Amino acid sequence: MKALLPDGTELQLDDGATGADAAAAIGAGLARAALAVKVDGQLRDLTAPLHDGATLEILTQKSGEEALELLRHDTAHVLAAAVIDLYPGVKISIGPPIQDGFYYDFEFPPGVTVSDADFARIEAKMKEHIKADEQFAREDVSVGTALERFVREQQPYKVELIEDLVRNAPADDPVETVSLYTNGPFTDLCRGPHGPGTKRIKAFKLQSIAGAYWRGDARRTMLTRIYGTAFFTKEELAAYLERVEEAKKRDHRKLGRELRLFGFSAVAPGSAFWLPRGTQLWNTLVAFTRELNRPRGYDEVKTPQIYDSELWKTSGHWGKYKENMFLTAAEDRDMAVKPMNCPGHCQLFGMQRHSHRELPVRYSEPGLLHRYEPSGTLHGLMRVRHFAQDDAHIFCTEEQVQDEVIGCLDLIFETLGRFGFDIDIELSTRPENRIGSEEMWDRAEAKLADALRHQGLEYRINEGDGAFYGPKIDFHVTDSLGRSWQLGTVQLDYSMPARFGLTYVGADDREHTPVMIHRAAMGSYERFIGMLIEHYAGEFPVWLSPVQAIVLPISDRHVDYAQEVVAALQAAGVRVDVDERTESVGRKIRDAELQKYPYMLILGDREAEGREVAARRHREGDIGSFALTDFVARVAEETATRSA
RNA sequence: GCCCGAAUAGCUCAGCUGGUAGAGCACCUGUCUUGUAAACAGGGGGUCAGGGGUUCGAGUCCCCUUUCGGGCUCCA
Numbered sequence: 240m241k242a243l244l245p246d247g248t249e250l251q252l253d254d255g256a257t258g259a260d261a262a263a264a265i266g267a268g269l270a271r272a273a274l275a276v277k278v279d280g281q282l283r284d285l286t287a288p289l290h291d292g293a294t295l296e297i298l299t300q301k302s303g304e305e306a307l308e309l310l311r312h313d314t315a316h317v318l319a320a321a322v323i324d325l326y327p328g329v330k331i332s333i334g335p336p337i338q339d340g341f342y343y344d345f346e347f348p349p350g351v352t353v354s355d356a357d358f359a360r361i362e363a364k365m366k367e368h369i370k371a372d373e374q375f376a377r378e379d380v381s382v383g384t385a386l387e388r389f390v391r392e393q394q395p396y397k398v399e400l401i402e403d404l405v406r407n408a409p410a411d412d413p414v415e416t417v418s419l420y421t422n423g424p425f426t427d428l429c430r431g432p433h434g435p436g437t438k439r440i441k442a443f444k445l446q447s448i449a450g451a452y453w454r455g456d457a458r459r460t461m462l463t464r465i466y467g468t469a470f471f472t473k474e475e476l477a478a479y480l481e482r483v484e485e486a487k488k489r490d491h492r493k494l495g496r497e498l499r500l501f502g503f504s505a506v507a508p509g510s511a512f513w514l515p516r517g518t519q520l521w522n523t524l525v526a527f528t529r530e531l532n533r534p535r536g537y538d539e540v541k542t543p544q545i546y547d548s549e550l551w552k553t554s555g556h557w558g559k560y561k562e563n564m565f566l567t568a569a570e571d572r573d574m575a576v577k578p579m580n581c582p583g584h585c586q587l588f589g590m591q592r593h594s595h596r597e598l599p600v601r602y603s604e605p606g607l608l609h610r611y612e613p614s615g616t617l618h619g620l621m622r623v624r625h626f627a628q629d630d631a632h633i634f635c636t637e638e639q640v641q642d643e644v645i646g647c648l649d650l651i652f653e654t655l656g657r658f659g660f661d662i663d664i665e666l667s668t669r670p671e672n673r674i675g676s677e678e679m680w681d682r683a684e685a686k687l688a689d690a691l692r693h694q695g696l697e698y699r700i701n702e703g704d705g706a707f708y709g710p711k712i713d714f715h716v717t718d719s720l721g722r723s724w725q726l727g728t729v730q731l732d733y734s735m736p737a738r739f740g741l742t743y744v745g746a747d748d749r750e751h752t753p754v755m756i757h758r759a760a761m762g763s764y765e766r767f768i769g770m771l772i773e774h775y776a777g778e779f780p781v782w783l784s785p786v787q788a789i790v791l792p793i794s795d796r797h798v799d800y801a802q803e804v805v806a807a808l809q810a811a812g813v814r815v816d817v818d819e820r821t822e823s824v825g826r827k828i829r830d831a832e833l834q835k836y837p838y839m840l841i842l843g844d845r846e847a848e849g850r851e852v853a854a855r856r857h858r859e860g861d862i863g864s865f866a867l868t869d870f871v872a873r874v875a876e877e878t879a880t881r882s883a
Numbered sequence: 884g885c886c887c888g889a890a891u892a893g894c895u896c897a898g899c900u901g902g903u904a905g906a907g908c909a910c911c912u913g914u915c916u917u918g919u920a921a922a923c924a925g926g927g928g929g930u931c932a933g934g935g936g937u938u939c940g941a942g943u944c945c946c947c948u949u950u951c952g953g954g955c956u957c958c959a
Contacts, residue, residue, distance in 0.1 A: 342954095354887055355953095449954030450886025457956040461886055464954070492952095496894080505932080505950045560959060579959055613884045614950090616957065706959055725958085757959090794916040821916065829920035843918055853918080861919055 240291035252289065259285040259435075262297045272299040274309055274434040282309070284377055284432040300439075300471040307470070311336035313375065313422075313434050314365075314443050314469040315343045320373075320425035321364035322465075326351060331427065332396040332453060332462055338721065339479070340468030344451055346396070346460060353463055358445040361465075365443070372438035373423035377431055385417045385428065396453065397428045442476035443469035489719040491772035492619040498777050498835060500768075500785070501620070509617040509624030511765060516785035519814065520771075521764055523783055525605050527657075527881075528629045528761070535650060537603040537631055542583030544607065548573035553738055554582040555674055559707055563611045578610045581732075581757055584632040585739040588753075593743040598753065599635035599643055605764070606630060620769035621724055628763050629654075633756040634736065634743075640754050644690040644712075644729055647758045651714060651727040654760035657881060660774060663715040663723070664696055667704035674708055675734045683731040684710045706757075708734040714762075719773040726762040726770065778857060781837045782881040787874055788838035790817040791827040800847040804840060807867055811875045832857060837883075838874065 242250045242261055252261060258276025262269045262285065276283050277296040282305065289295070300306050315334035318341075322329055326347055334343030347353055380388075382405055389397040401417060408414040420429045422437055444467055451464040470476040487493070495501045500517035503510070513521060529539065545567065551557035556564070556578065565576040577583060584602045593600065605627045612624050635643050655662055666687055669680045687710055691698050698712070705711055714727035732755040742750035761767035771779070781787050788808060792801040801817050808815040816836070818827045824841060831839045839855040846853055851864045865873070877883040 352887075356888090447953055448887050451955045452885080455956075457885075461955075463886070466954080503951085508950065554959095556959065563958080581959085610958080613957065615884060615886095615955085617951090622958075708959080730959090791919090793918060796916075823915095823917050823922060824919060825917085826921055827917095827919095832920055839919080841919060845918085855919060 240289070242289060243292070243294040245294075245296050250295070254291075255288055257286050257288055258283060258295070258297070261289060261295055265297070269297055269299070272297075272301075274298045274300065274302075274306055274439060275432050282432050284375070285435055286377065287432075308336040309432065309434055310440060310471060311341040311469045313437065314440050314467065315341040316375070316420065316422050316425060316427055316429070316433070317365050317368050317437055317440065317443075318343050318361070318445070318465060318467060319345075319427060320368050320423050321361050323425055324364055325361060326353075330394055330396060333400070334427075340446065340466060342451075342464050342466045344453070344462040344464045346453075346462050353448060353465070355445075355448055362443075362445055368423050369437045369440050371423065372436045374436045375431075375433035376421045377433070378419045378421065379416045380419060381416055382414060385419065388419075388426075389428070400428060439471075440469055441471055442473040443467060444476060444480070483720070486719040486721075489773045489776045490619075491621075491718075491769040494772050494777040495620070495769075497833075498772075498785075500772070507625070508614065509612060509622075511620060511623065511625070517768070519785040520768060520779075520783065523785075524761065524764055524767065525629075528603075528605065528654075531650060531654060531760075532601075532603050532631065535601070535646060536599070537601040540584070540587060540602045540604050542580060542587060542604060542606060543577070545569075545574050545576050546582070548575055550582050550586065551575055554585070554735060555707065555738065556582070559672065563613075565609045565611050576609045577606070578608055580604050580606045580608070580628070580630050581632055581735060581755070582739075585735055585741060585755070588634050588736075589739055589741050593634075593753075595636060595743050595745045595751075598743055599633050599639050600753075601631060601633045603629075603631035608763075620765040621718065621722075623763070623765050626763040626765040628759045629761045629767075630757075630759050633758070634741070634753040635756065636743075636745075636751070637754055640686055640731070640756070641690060641693075643756055644687060644731070645693055647729045647756065648690060648694050648696070648712070651729070651758075651760040655714065655716075655727065658771065658774065660716045660726075660770070662726075664691070664698035665701040665704070665713045665715060666691065666698050667701040667706075667711050667713055669710060670703050670705050670707060672707055673705070679733045680710065683733055687712050687729070687731055706730050706732075708732045711757075716770055716774075718770060724762075724766060724770065726767060727760045728758065728762065730757040732757060778835050779837070780881070781874060781883040782878045784814070784835075784837050786814045786816050786836060787878070788813060788815045788840055789831045789834075789836040790815060790840045790842060791824060791831065792817070792819065793824050793841065793843035795821060797842050797844070797847060801842050804842060804852060804867060807871050808874070811871045813871065813874045813878070828855065840870070 240252050240254050242252055244250055250261060250264060252264060259273065262273040273285055275298040276285055277298060278289060278293050298306050319331055319334055322345055328348040330346040332344040334341065382401060386398060386401055405414050417428060418431055419426050420431055420433055446466045446468060449464045450461045453459040453462055499514050500520060501511045501513050504512060548557055560578060564578050567574045587602065588600060607627050609625050612622060616622050633643050668684050709730050709732040711728050711730035713725045715723045715725050717723050736755050737752050741753055743753050745751045790801045790804050792798050798819055805815050805817050828839060835857055837857050840852040841855060842852065850867050852867055852870050853864050854862050854870060856862050
């Protein structure tokens with residue numbers, strides 16, 4: 240029989256030949272390096288028989304992501320083998336490869352807890368299995384045989400997985416057999432494929448331990464998840480661990496403290512205390528928001544913090560989010576601190592009569608919000624209990640929805656584009672727990688999809704993740720350690736205006752219910768600042784930097800001129816510090832570099848005489864001398880145009 | 884909220900199997916008056932997160948609480 244190779248050549252093989260045979264026919268080196276084979280684009284074990292006319296690609300460690308995934312999947316099985324050796328009675332569930340590594344979920348016997356202190360012991364046992372070069376042997380068995388086996392071995396999770404496989408199979412293609420993979424003492428229900436043997440695992444490391452609910456369901460057992468990673472070489476593993484260490488240096492919680500932007504206190508968990516510099520950064524972003532909103536027809540408004548529970552019942556939040564709101568009472572009235580601005584904006588809209596001629600009405604408000612987030616979900620600035628959004632609500636007619644959504648997408652891109660983030664877009668559709676009719680959801684989801692297509696944007700559908708009142712488009716960005724966070728959002732809402740009885744008077748002189756669009760570009764300022772810190776590693780562009788320059792007089796006799804320079808910069812709106820300590824210039828520069836000031840201005844006799852500044856750029860070093868007026872103009876220009 | 888772990892000076896950390904706290908940086912004072920990434924000397928600063936227990940004796944062992952870290956669930 241024949242097989243076709245990636246370079247277009249044909250390979251002659253005996254009937255019944257396997258991927259391993261094909262690799263051997265090409266060359267002994269490839270045979271040794273082979274991990275798996277891609278047959279007609281499908282990854283298979285090397286031992287799987289080929290068919291005539293198959294297109295083949297031999298997977299080796301040079302094959303990139305797919306090869307790494309295979310290796311990590313192999314390593315997950317070795318981890319399970321080691322854990323079964325060390326913890327008799329352990330129950331196994333699943334162990335897939337993931338981004339950057341793998342995990343395996345276990346239920347340890349009652350009373351047994353495993354922590355990262357046990358990693359050394361588990362890793363040692365894994366090494367024994369790797370050294371033994373145990374082969375991954377695949378076996379296709381009937382559902383009955385597999386069930387019997389896992390029942391006998393008291394592995395209820397595997398039994399449940401098989402039962403679900405059978406149950407969820409389409410009627411015209413029922414599941415009759417399942418595949419098992421055995422490496423050493425361990426046999427797992429597994430789709431495969433796997434590499435030839437455990438010895439291919441040249442470098443691995445267990446990384447962390449975590450609880451994880453069985454099947455991701457908080458009502459079910461919490462399993463113990465062990466995370467690890469694996470590479471084909473020790474050098475790659477070392478390089479990866481080094482990258483992780485480097486990424487940790489960008490952590491916004493660390494930089495926030497070092498750069499004196501914000502802090503946290505146990506007296507207000509999940510709520511940042513903003514130091515002067517952090518507050519400045521915050522205000523710069525709010526000013527940026529206002530500047531973008533103004534020409535787009537937004538009007539800034541202010542609404543109260545605390546409302547009667549009746550308002551939350553009307554909006555629907557009381558039913559769905561009461562547990563996550565800060566509740567209070569005043570004169571026996573149940574009140575709640577606002578977790579979002581929309582009901583307040585509905586109240587505001589309803590305070591006046593509106594003609595269709597006024598629409599769209601666009602209210603923006605950087606309002607302070609409080610959400611009683613579960614303690615375990617808090618995370619630096621990324622997930623907090625007290626925050627503000629660059630929030631706005633648009634009330635418009637059905638006909639205006641398309642243009643308004645497009646306008647929102649445009650605004651979000653202009654906002655996020657300024658910072659150069661890599662953005663992932665998601666369209667989140669109707670959730671299980673929702674209000675409104677199916678027709679409403681059909682229409683709303685279609686409108687958002689249309690707007691995305693109109694803008695030529697790539698997006699992914701996130702089934703069932705919409706807000707309870709409508710579908711949404713979300714903008715996601717990843718942090719320094721690869722965790723994804725939602726920033727901007729556009730949400731279509733056909734429910735809340737009706738619940739609040741909002742109307743406008745149409746051209747037909749009748750009352751109509753407006754459509755409401757909720758949108759934010761940065762999301763919350765807190766999270767956005769957290770992302771910015773990690774994105775820039777604390778080295779903000781000039782326009783954004785809390786303090787843009789620091790003046791460094793060389794000796795005490797230069798302090799007067801330094802004050803003059805400070806005054807000139809401040810008069811032009813430049814944010815500037817001065818270091819008047821009687822320290823060496825080297826010392827002042829070092830400290831200023833560590834604080835990541837974009838500009839350092841060194842002032843000595845030469846500068847004082849010539850009305851100049853000797854400028855130094857963060858990271859770059861000396862950039863030469865400027866006439867004081869020229870330098871002031873430069874920074875003012877960079878700030879005004881946000882060009883540096 | 885759930886699982887695992889952690890909490891020692893402002894920060895980063897040391898403190899062996901229990902014998903009542905230490906370093907570097909930062910801070911303060913003095914000397915030095917400095918030309919592009921760390922001058923020198925001295926000094927102050929800790930109810931070892933909080934509470935309870937075991938013990939002759941607890942930073943160290945046990946329990947509870949709080950907060951934080953890594954995940955899971957959740958995220959209007």
